[in-house]
Each structure stands twice: as structure tokens, then as C-alpha cells.
Amino acid sequence: MSQPPEGPDFSIADVAREGLIERPGTEPVPHDGTGRVDLAFTVHSKAEGGADVPPAQRSVRVPPGVTVFDAASWNGIAIDSTCGGHGTCHKCKIQITSDVEVPITRHDARTFTESQLTDGWRLGCLVHATRDLKVEVPPLTTRPKAATVGIGRQVILRPALQKRYVELAEASLADQRTDLVRLTEAIDDLELTADLHVLRRLSTVLRQADFKVTAVIVDEALIDVEPGDTTGSRYAIAFDLGTTTVVGTLLDVGTGTPMAVTSMLNAQQPFGGDVITRISATMMDPDALGRLQDAAGRTLSELTAQVCREAGVDPQHVYEVAVAGNATMTALALGIDPEPLGVAPFVMSAAQPPSVLASDIGLDIHPRARAFFFPALGAYVGGDIVAGMLATGMDRDKRTRLFIDVGTNCEIVLSDGETILSTAAPAGPAFEGGAIRCGMRAADGAIEVIKLDPGAEGDDPAVTLGVIGDVEPKGLCGSGLVDAVAELVKVRLLDSSGRFVPDEDAKEIAPALADRMARIGEERVFILHRPTPDAEPNECVYLSQRDVRELQFAKAAISTGWSLLLEELGLEHRDVQQVLLAGSFGSYLSPASAVRIGLVPQLPVLRIVAAGNVAGEGAKMALLSVRERAGALALLEEVTYVELSDRPDFNDAFVDQLSFTAP
């Protein structure tokens, strides 16, 4: 691959002002329900001094429509950028080497020559990945002042973690300033405080290093003094501490570059799959809180070790972490008794966890590293949602937007550009494959996409399945469940009350599908996949009448939630300009199916977008910018939490929401 072509220099004047710049042109577009796209990145880099280094290969899987730039960023692959995706900085040059046609925008046309365009050069922030692509990423050329994170959010780099290299005058009888004053007067734009642990090292390090040292600062706390100039090594880790999955991203906060990303299952899994079972564990066994805390610490430690190993970073150079988790995960990681979160009236110990040391949560990084935990709006609208609101700019956008994090507990945020409301809806385990007969997690063998053709003839398939890992289907994950019900409603094999139509009607309505209607015992089922042509129904992957009921209750809980929030603000469905589906499940949900079953308001699917792992993105933003972090804390004041279980009209609204909208 050639070096990236030279283009006109970009002036960063227009992003130098503080704050955020919306990047509407590159918001993820809704995908069409056909699954995922694979992006094969070849990442080029230079060693210190400019020598070439063998390129690294990285393959990532994302929902269709995500920009190549975001797909790279979310997966820890750094691409030059200073403008935050307006297409103005013309820095995020990439080369598409797949043999596919990629649209040429006016920005591409200004940036590249005709022959470069023919060679596949494009601006990464303007390429929407709608199919599998091979992407060449040139070496980084700039040291950015801003980074793009979240959903098109441009963050001016102002990390809480700073390093300052200073060369101090040595003490003399005429200058007996204390070591601390000597240092802090050299860094006089900050009001530094030093704790005992720094003072224990300070005099020794100063003298061993001939008074040439690097101050390590988090916010205004001097957490260490290192000999010589170590300003090049300043790292932090953003954690998305999910009930099921935990994701860690190692960031170079000096550049905003994600150095490595990895994820693993939360080691608390053996205590139960959801927050309620884990809270129950602490209520039944006095040792369980300590063991859950340990498990959280182990998980975070393991991820820390992995991202540091992958990026070749010494864990002692990681000085801060940010953790976005729901209220229960946050309490358990901190060793705070979660019981009041689990029983009415659902009260937190504190909305804003105190500032703690990373060692308090079991991390073996720099011994005085700090841990920032996102605050929570309520027992069931936690720090993960606050982080997600930060990443999606819920408090900065003038549009009417609905944010839904679909899961066992579903968090809902509605903003009309002025007022922000939030609530939580107990959707139950259906979306995570729980309580569904053939349900499973979104892992290899899970059906995640379903298309039904009721009138298919000849070789045309009546049932088209998208299966994770492209293997023999073994079960049905959340997005597959929603697709299955939505398609069955669409072809009218399910009526609006959620009941399978009689077999006679089925033959008439959907002749190509009628042979899939069966019974297991007394219960009616729809066969999605037969492992062998003569397999018995209970040997197949199927959707049962009871499964449909489970989904109905789950979606009714959610739609009751946002319906009541809309009502609070006096809004109709059509007033919602954007629906953000968040979380690992929400991002993979088919917007069309979500509309079909009424999980989201009745809107054009183009208004419904997958937002990705916004909790993790928010955690990154908090590490890269103290202003963004302050914004997250300000959300506690700005957002009104609405408790649904307290409302007399909840049950009526719930019953209204149970039925499926007629197709």
C-alpha cells in the first residue's frame, strides 16, 4: 500500500472551541436486517524514527451502515482525524481494496485525485459499511487535539490524567522551599494536592533524578512523581461493566487513540444471569457480596492484563480507569451492599460513587491510579445509561430523541431538546434468550436474523435464517426472537393478540410455511429449523406459543415505558425524530422488526439507529475530557427519573401495549 496521498492542510480552528460538534452526516444509518458486515483492516504503522513496521491484520464485525471510521474506532484501530467526522479535516484517509463500488462524496472528490479514487482511497468517516470490506489504514501522521468517540461525538482532548515534565532548580540555603512547593510552583496552572504516598517518594525521586521529573496528575491530585521525562506514557482504561459481558478499552489519553479493546464474560455469571439473581445471592449468603466483588475485580483485572499485553503497555503506566455499569454492577464492584436496589422502594446508597483508587476495585495498575465510576439516575437507570447518554449527546441535541437500552432491565431516556426523562422497564430475560424454549445467547449457532416468505415457490426458501458463525442453527437469540415474531405477525400466522392462527387458516394465509406449524404436547410451535427432514418438532429449533407470550410481555413493558414518557412530555410517536437502540442487544436488533412488534414507536425505519456499545464509548469520553465527565455528572441534575411502578396508570397502559399492531 502506498502512503496516504497528500491533501490541502486542514485548519483545526473550527474545532478548537470547547465542546462538541455534531456530525450528522456520519451517524450510523439503519441497517436492513441482513445481519453483519465484516471489515478486514490492514493497519500500517511506523516505529519511532520512522522505520516501517509490518502491518497488523484485524478483522471486526459490525452492524451494516456503521462508518469505517467508527468501526475502527470502536475496535481500537486508530485512524487519523482532527475534525470529528465533518469530512472537513480530510485526515481519515483509508484505502478500500475490496473489489466493490464505494460512493464518492464531494469531500472525497476534493481530497483525492481521480486515480487515487480509482485506487479505492476514501475518507473513512464517510464510508458506510454496507457489505464486507477490506480496508488499508495508513500510519498515523498527526498528534490529535481531539478524538472522535461515541455517536459522532468530537471530544477536545482534555483528560483528567496529565503528565508534566519539569526541570526544577535544586534547593539551596537561599531557597529552602519544600520539595512539594518547588514542584507545584513549577506547575502553577493547577492547584495540586499531594497525598501521603507521593510525599513518601517525592524527596527521593527528586534527588535521584537531579530534580528532572514528570508529575503524574489526575484531576488536581498529584498521584506520582517519576524520574525523567515519561510524558509519552499515559494510559487509561475505559470499562463497560455489563451484567453479562465486560469490555475494556486501553486508551492513550495523550492522543485519544484506543490501543487495544477486549471483552469477556463477567465472572459473576455463576451467581446468576441478571442483577436480581445476583442481589438475591447477597441476601441469602453473607459471603456472597465479597465473592461477587472479587469476581468483578477479577474480570476487570483480566481485561486489564489482556489489553496491556496486546498493546505492549506496562500496567504501571495506566493511571486511571473509568467504569460504566448499572447500579448493581457498580455497587458489587465497589463492595457496597446491593440489597436496597433489589427490593422496593429500590434505593441506591449514593447516586455518585465516591472517587476511589483502582486498587480499591482490585486492579493491579499504578498503585495510586484513580477509578471513576459513572453516577446513576436511579436504581435501574445506572451509570451505563448515563455513559450512553453522554456518548449519544442526549443532553446536547435539540431533536426529540428516544434512547432505549434493550435488555433484561430496559432503560429508556426521552429528550425533547429541553426536558430529559428517564425510566426503567423490567423486560425480563426474553431478549437474552432466557425463558425462551430454544433461546440462547448471541453466540455461534444462534439464529439472529429471520425472513419469512409465505408464498415461496420452487427453490425459493420460505424461511431464510442468518446464523451467527454461519454454522448449523442451535437456537434463537434475542434479535432472532424479535425477527421471528415480527415476521410471523407480518405474514399473519400470529394474530394481533399474539396467538397462532388455526392450522386451517395457516394453510390459506401462508401455504409455504404451513408445514412448519406443529405441536409439542398441547403447545403450538413454529419450526424455524429442522436438523433432519424427519426430525420430531422437539428436536428442532422452534418458536412456541409461550415464547411469543414472553416476548409480548417484554415488549409491552418497554413500550409502556416510553409511551408514558411521551405522555409526560405531551408527545406523539411521530414527534420522535430519532430512536437510538443501545447496548449489545439493541445494536443488533432489526429496526423493521422492532417497529413491527411495537418495541419502538411506529416510525420510518430510517429514524431508528443502532448506537453500538455506548456505555463503553461514554467511559472513553470521560477519560479523554474532564468537560465531558462534568457533563455526565451534570446529567444527575438535568434528568428526571420517573418511577413507573408507582404509577396508578401503569397497568392500563401495559395491557394496551400487549397487542401487536396490525400489519
Added chain:
Amino acid sequence: MSQPPEGPDFSIADVAREGLIERPGTEPVPHDGTGRVDLAFTVHSKAEGGADVPPAQRSVRVPPGVTVFDAASWNGIAIDSTCGGHGTCHKCKIQITSDVEVPITRHDARTFTESQLTDGWRLGCLVHATRDLKVEVPPLTTRPKAATVGIGRQVILRPALQKRYVELAEASLADQRTDLVRLTEAIDDLELTADLHVLRRLSTVLRQADFKVTAVIVDEALIDVEPGDTTGSRYAIAFDLGTTTVVGTLLDVGTGTPMAVTSMLNAQQPFGGDVITRISATMMDPDALGRLQDAAGRTLSELTAQVCREAGVDPQHVYEVAVAGNATMTALALGIDPEPLGVAPFVMSAAQPPSVLASDIGLDIHPRARAFFFPALGAYVGGDIVAGMLATGMDRDKRTRLFIDVGTNCEIVLSDGETILSTAAPAGPAFEGGAIRCGMRAADGAIEVIKLDPGAEGDDPAVTLGVIGDVEPKGLCGSGLVDAVAELVKVRLLDSSGRFVPDEDAKEIAPALADRMARIGEERVFILHRPTPDAEPNECVYLSQRDVRELQFAKAAISTGWSLLLEELGLEHRDVQQVLLAGSFGSYLSPASAVRIGLVPQLPVLRIVAAGNVAGEGAKMALLSVRERAGALALLEEVTYVELSDRPDFNDAFVDQLSFTAP
């Protein structure tokens, strides 16, 4: 003993204003050099509910002239008082039961009837102990709003340690405030912060105690939440962390009452007797710092256990400690490398040690108890001196006052009521008995007082000795050394250059003492005590020519210090209105002898007062009043530290000060 007589009620209006009230009438008067007085207290008290309790016997030994009230207070014996010793509150009623005449002041006359006065009733703050006394102390009747500490300092009680009992509304779906908000909104006059450890307990304690809890607060940090009402138990410990001796005073900060006082040798002694040898230990052995830190922690822990045991207080109810120590003791207790304190240019890590937990210095009291360390003005004017300045009101008095803490390192503070200067003079170990041939610490057998009568005849003694413990003399402590030299100068057996006069002259000048002049080898000595009539000189307790030289150098270092400070402010000796001799050594020094050898300015001895253990008193003030503590911190800005070793005129001044003033 009868109950204390009733008198007219005292209005505290005149002490209710914030701040301090001087109590000039009860400042310690100078003693006459005849040693100590013993006060035998019989302390009466009532149990809860009013039942009588057998009285406690306590004997204390103080310099003559101290008031009975102060003598009691410094030794942890509580006497009622609200006015702080103006003689106006008429609460500090005591009964002197010794068969001695005690002057009746006009305040006594107003307070007691004729027959009560005859029975020995007096106001304790007005009785100066000039001889041994038996004192009856009635039960406490008031819960004071102020306490008398330091040198006549009246401190309005406003301790950093507070307890607040609250009964909170239980949470409900309509009131989902977090546990922390629920608590802090009930204590809305403070901006409380809670750390992780409180949050870990908060929800459990609130619910177990039916939301009736006591908040434990230090400054504005919520350090614990205790079930029920525990406001009656709030204790703190004031430590005077001396290089040689460490004193601990357990205080009830709700009343200002000292509950118990005890002292012990600093367990760092095996590393060396003074700060320099201890600093050297850390420079030669990398493990020594840790061991010195442990030794400091052990000493403070031992004192803690003793005072708690003596007062019957659970150490878990001790929530704060204050530590006044010199810069080296402070650094070692905190585990901070003291090396830069010990070598030029004598630099501290930090003037104000950070706020730490008591557990950081090894104390096993409440796990989140705080430890306040006094700040230092310089490497050799440490936190003990700042505490002493607080206790003596050096920054609040308009008089010109000189504060001298005599010891191996001698700290000197001069204030003219506007400007405050401080310095340190390296006096060497003479005052602690070091480098003196028959030198010893002020322990049993040490000669502490000496009177010479050069013309004694018949049975009149030519040499009168005051010996600690009234036992056979074994050696000479610092005050005895000063007395010995002062008396020898006075009787002219030492000339003004500090040389013993020839034997021939001695016979003429002091016939009764001439037989005490002897030689050990080539060195001339003066025999102070012969164990047997025919003992050889080296079997006696004596003062050698070299001892005199040691004292000369020590006193010259000190007088050079205050001379240069006087010069800085353009003052003469006679301008000094008061000299405060501080520290365990200074308090026992004979003012007359100190004047005689030129250790203090040439002033009437009435202007020279023993100030007692002012470091410990300052530590108590810091625990009883946040305003006083702020005052101590403000001294860092208000006091100018003068480095003597940097001055070109130091050597000339030193030589000038070597000679003894002619008698």
C-alpha cells in the same frame, strides 16, 4: 468533702463570641528555682443518675507557680470552668485541705462565705501552687461550651469531630432519595462527603437501626454511621510526639475534658537520642525508615491503649488524633524519607503534611479516624513549635514576646505583636545531659537544682542540691547543669570566659567551696557530690572544664539565635516583655540561672515564665476547635523563618555570645 458552695450564676455571654480571651491574671508565674511542687488531688464524681462514686486520688508534680487549675488540666483532671480563668465564672471551685495559708482574691471573696474560705474553698484558676497542696475537686456540674488549654487560652468548643443523631424518614416509592442524600439532607448545615468505606456500611446500618443513626463527622467528612444515638462517645487523642518523650492526652471533645494523660519514651530511642542520629540511621540502612516508622506507630499505639484503658474508653470511639512533633519526628511517623532534613540545605518534603488516616500511622482506633499533623515552618522549626505558638498565643498577643524551646535543637520565636520571626539554633546535646561527663537525663538521681554559698560556715551547707526522686545524686541533668554553671559564675569560681579560676584565687573567693575544686587527669573539675568523704574525684558527681565549654557553646548558639532575631526587628533585650521557656526541659530551668549564663536576655526574672508542655496543649486546642486549627495553619503564612546558617554575621555574633556576663 461537702458539695461545692452555690454562688451567683455566671453568664457566659462574655465568652460566647468566637475566638480567644487572654487570661493575663493566671499566667504561670516564674518559680524561684527550688524545684517542684506536688499537688495531691482527690477527684469526686457522680455516676450517671447522680449516685456517688468513690473519689479518685491523683498526684501530680509541677513547676511552682502554676495555677491549680492548669496543673489539673495539664494532667487530665477536669475542673468546672466556663470563663477560661478570668475569675469571672466562679465555677472552678476547689477546696485546699492542706494546713497552709492560701491568699484570698477579691473573686474568692465574692464567691465564698467567710466560713467556706476558712474551710479552704478557693477558685482553682487563682491559686498559684507555690508549695505542696492537697486539693479536693468537686464533681463536674456543667457541660462546658469552652475549655481552658494552653497558656491561659480559652477555646470555644468547635471540634472538627462532630456527632449528629438523626431520625430519618424511611424510603418509599414516592421518596427514592439515595441513602446518602437522605442522611446529608438531614444535616444540611454541613457539606458532607462520604468515602467508599462509609457507603459500604451505610445502607445496612440505616436499615438495621430503623433509620435512627448517629453520623460521625470529622471536618466535613462523614467517616461513619453508627446505629442509634452515640453522641455521648466522642473522643480524640492529642499527641506530643517528642524525640525523647511522647505524651498522649485522651480528650472528650464534647466537653473539652481531658480523660487521661500518659507519657512514655519514644520507642525510636535505640536508633539514637536526637533527630540527627535517627536521620543518619535511615541514610545508612535502607530498612531503618520502615523500622523507625514502626517504632513511632508502636509508641503512639501503646499510649493510645493506655489512655483508653485508664479512662475506660473503647478505642473504636476515638475518631481523631492530632500530632505535634518536630519535622523529623513527623516525617518518620508518616514514613517520609527524612534525609533532606538532615543535610544542607535542610529542606522538607512538605510544610503541611497531608490529611491521613490514623491507621496510616499504625493506630488501631476507629478504622476511618483521621490524623492531623501540625505543619512546620522549617526543617528545624517543626509542628511542635507551631503547636506551642498556638498554645501560647504567639500570634494573638500584642506584647513583644520571645519563645524558646530549649533542647538539642533549640527553636526560637520572636514576636513584636506585628511581625513574627522564627529560627533554629543547634544547641547540641548538653541540655539533655549528653556530652557532659556526669550528664544524665532528668530522671531519678539527677541533680536538677543547685545553690552555692561561698561563705557558708558551721552547719550551713556550702552546696545545696535538689535531686529528682530525693535519692542519692547520680548525675547532672540539663537544669542542674545550667544552675551549676550559673552559680559558679555568680560566686566567680568561673570567670566570664568560662574558665575555672586558679586554686589560689578559689580559696580566697569562696573559702567554703575551695575544697571542691579538683582535677581528673589534667582537667579541672568542681565536685558537686561526694558519695563518701574520701571518694576520688572520678567517683564523684562533678562538673568539668570541658562540660562548661559544652554549655558555653550551647548557650551561645541559642543566644546568637535570639540576638539576631532581635536585631532583625530592631529591638533591645529590655524591649522583651515576656520570655516563654517551653518544652519539658525549658519548663524546669531556673529563670535566674538562665539569665545568669545569658541563655535568655538580661531581664527581670519575673518576665521569664515556664510554659510547660505547650506542644501537647496546642495539639489539644487543634482537636477542640477548628478555628484554632486554622490558626495553626495560618502561622505558615504569618511567620518568617530565618535561616541562621546562611548568615555571614553568624560567626561574629556567636563569638560575642560565648562569654558569660559578669555578675
